[in-house]
Amino acid sequence: MEAKAHIAIVSIPVFTHQVSILEFAKQLIHLYKNTFHVTCIIPTISDSPSIASKHFFGTLPSNIQCIFLPPTDFEDLRNDLTLESQIQISVSRSMPLVCETLKSISTSSNVVAIIVDTFAYEAHQFAKDLNILSYRYFPCSAMVLSMCLYSSKLDESITCEYKDHPNPIEIPGCISVQGTDLPDSFQNKSSLAYKLFLHRSQQLCEADGIIINSFVEMESETLKAISQKYLCGTTPNVYPIGPIVQTRPNIQKNACECLLWLDNQPPNSVIYISFGSGGTLSHEQINELALGLELSNHKFLWVNVRAPSDKASANYLSNNEVDPLNYLPLGFIERTKGQGFVMCGWAPQVEVLKHNAIGAFLTHCGWNSILESIVHGVPMIAWPLFAEQRSNAALVTNGLKVAMRPKCNSKGIVVKEEVANIIKGVMEGLKSEEIGKRMKELQKFANCAMMENGSSMKTFSMLALKWKRLGRPIEVERWA
Known part of the structure; x- marks a missing residue:
C-alpha cells in the first residue's frame, strides 16, 4: 500500500485562523481519501479553549492530527501591545518548539509540504532546512494580500500617517480606500505593530506559493494584478482556493x-x-x-x-x-x-x-x-x-x-x-x-468556484496532485 503524503501545518493562537486553515485541510482529506495525512501544530496562549473551539476540534477527521504547544508566557510584555503584536510575539516565541515538532514528524513520515499561517512566516526556514516545499496560507481577501505586497511601496511614497492622507489610497487591482480603512497595523508608522507588519509582508516572497481563501470570480482584478507582479516583482504563485468556510455535522x-x-x-x-x-x-x-x-x-x-x-x-x-x-x-x-x-x-x-x-x-x-x-x-x-x-x-x-x-x-x-x-x-x-x-x-x-470544474477546485486539485506525486518514494520527483 502506497504511503500517505504528509502535510505539516503551522497555525496561530487565533481560533478563526485555525478554523480556516483546518477547513482547508478537511477539504484536502475529503477530496483525496487515503492519500494525505495532516498534522497541525498550534502555538497557544491560554489553557482553556472556548466552547466553539472544543466543538470544532472534536469533529476533525482521524487523519488530521492537532498538536497544541504549551502556552506562551507574556509576563514580560507591556499591557498596551496591539492584538497583532501579541499574536506575532506568541508565534515567534513558539518557533523552537515548532521546529522540534517538525523535525520529529519528518523522521517518521514523508512530509512533502509545510503550510504556515501568515503570522507564522518564520517556519518557512524549517522547510528549507528539511528540503520540502513551503506555502503561506493567507486567510483574508486578495485585497488585503495586495496591501501586504504593496506595503513597502506605500511606505516609501506616503510619508504622513495613512489616516491623515488627504486622498484615497490607490493599490493596483483594488478599489481605492481611505487611509482610515487600512488595517490596524498601518495606523501608526512608529509602532511595533507596523514594523512587524512590514517585516511579515516582506517575508511573503520566501514561500513557494501563497494559498488564499478567496476566489477568482469575486476578486478577479486584484488577483490579476498580483499574478502580473504589479505589486511586488518577486511575488510567488498565488493559489485562490476559496471560499473555504466552516462545515459542521448537522446540529440537533x-x-x-x-x-x-x-x-x-x-x-x-x-x-x-x-x-x-x-x-x-x-x-x-x-x-x-x-x-x-x-x-x-x-x-x-x-x-x-x-x-x-x-x-x-x-x-x-x-x-x-x-x-x-x-x-x-x-x-x-x-x-x-x-x-x-x-x-x-x-x-x-x-x-x-x-x-x-x-x-x-x-x-x-x-x-x-x-x-x-x-x-x-x-x-x-x-x-x-x-x-x-x-x-x-x-x-x-x-x-x-x-x-x-x-x-x-x-x-x-x-x-x-x-x-x-x-x-x-x-x-x-x-x-x-x-x-x-x-x-x-x-x-x-x-458555489460554482467550489464545484468539480470550478476555478477554485481546479486550483485545489493542481496543488493536491503535486503533493501526492511528491509523496511517492522517488527522490528525483521532489522538485519536478
Missing part, C-alpha cells in the same frame, strides 16, 4: 435554543448580529445598538453579547466572565421579548446563516464571516471593529456592493437612529432588493 435543533426560535419566525425576517469570537463594543455603543434594534421594529437574533470595553479586541485572547446582559439598556430584554432573541454564548453561525428566517447579517467583517454570508447568500451590514476588518468592510460595501455600512458620529458611535435606518435599508425597499440580487449572484459564483 433542541441543542440550540436560537435555532428553535428561528423556526418560529417568517422567512427573511430576522437580522442576525454577531461580532465574532472576540469583538467587543463600548458601553455607550452597546446601548445605542440595542435601542436601535428596538427602534427598527425588525426581528433580530443577537449572539455572543459581551461585557463592554473601550478596546474592540479586548475579548479576543481572553474570556470575561461578567454577565454582559447587565449592560443592556434597562428593560430592553422585556420590551423586545417578541421581537428579538439575545444570547451571551456561542451560536452555530453556519446553521444560523443558512436558516430561511435570516434576512441580513450585521457582522464585524471578519473574513470567515463574510465568506459564510456569501456562501449562504445573506446581505450584510458592515460593522468593522479591528485588524483588517475596515478594509473588508470597504470591499463588501464599495467594491462588491453586497453590504451597507452605518455612519458614526464625531465620537465614533453609531447612534440608535442610524442603527434603525441601516437595518431598514438592508431589510426593506429598493436598496435592499438591489443588494439582495447582487448577493445571490455572488453566492452563485461562490
Whole structure:
C-alpha cells in the first residue's frame, strides 16, 4: 500500500485562523481519501479553549492530527501591545518548539509540504532546512494580500500617517480606500505593530506559493494584478482556493435554543448580529445598538453579547466572565421579548446563516464571516471593529456592493437612529432588493468556484496532485 503524503501545518493562537486553515485541510482529506495525512501544530496562549473551539476540534477527521504547544508566557510584555503584536510575539516565541515538532514528524513520515499561517512566516526556514516545499496560507481577501505586497511601496511614497492622507489610497487591482480603512497595523508608522507588519509582508516572497481563501470570480482584478507582479516583482504563485468556510455535522435543533426560535419566525425576517469570537463594543455603543434594534421594529437574533470595553479586541485572547446582559439598556430584554432573541454564548453561525428566517447579517467583517454570508447568500451590514476588518468592510460595501455600512458620529458611535435606518435599508425597499440580487449572484459564483470544474477546485486539485506525486518514494520527483 502506497504511503500517505504528509502535510505539516503551522497555525496561530487565533481560533478563526485555525478554523480556516483546518477547513482547508478537511477539504484536502475529503477530496483525496487515503492519500494525505495532516498534522497541525498550534502555538497557544491560554489553557482553556472556548466552547466553539472544543466543538470544532472534536469533529476533525482521524487523519488530521492537532498538536497544541504549551502556552506562551507574556509576563514580560507591556499591557498596551496591539492584538497583532501579541499574536506575532506568541508565534515567534513558539518557533523552537515548532521546529522540534517538525523535525520529529519528518523522521517518521514523508512530509512533502509545510503550510504556515501568515503570522507564522518564520517556519518557512524549517522547510528549507528539511528540503520540502513551503506555502503561506493567507486567510483574508486578495485585497488585503495586495496591501501586504504593496506595503513597502506605500511606505516609501506616503510619508504622513495613512489616516491623515488627504486622498484615497490607490493599490493596483483594488478599489481605492481611505487611509482610515487600512488595517490596524498601518495606523501608526512608529509602532511595533507596523514594523512587524512590514517585516511579515516582506517575508511573503520566501514561500513557494501563497494559498488564499478567496476566489477568482469575486476578486478577479486584484488577483490579476498580483499574478502580473504589479505589486511586488518577486511575488510567488498565488493559489485562490476559496471560499473555504466552516462545515459542521448537522446540529440537533433542541441543542440550540436560537435555532428553535428561528423556526418560529417568517422567512427573511430576522437580522442576525454577531461580532465574532472576540469583538467587543463600548458601553455607550452597546446601548445605542440595542435601542436601535428596538427602534427598527425588525426581528433580530443577537449572539455572543459581551461585557463592554473601550478596546474592540479586548475579548479576543481572553474570556470575561461578567454577565454582559447587565449592560443592556434597562428593560430592553422585556420590551423586545417578541421581537428579538439575545444570547451571551456561542451560536452555530453556519446553521444560523443558512436558516430561511435570516434576512441580513450585521457582522464585524471578519473574513470567515463574510465568506459564510456569501456562501449562504445573506446581505450584510458592515460593522468593522479591528485588524483588517475596515478594509473588508470597504470591499463588501464599495467594491462588491453586497453590504451597507452605518455612519458614526464625531465620537465614533453609531447612534440608535442610524442603527434603525441601516437595518431598514438592508431589510426593506429598493436598496435592499438591489443588494439582495447582487448577493445571490455572488453566492452563485461562490458555489460554482467550489464545484468539480470550478476555478477554485481546479486550483485545489493542481496543488493536491503535486503533493501526492511528491509523496511517492522517488527522490528525483521532489522538485519536478
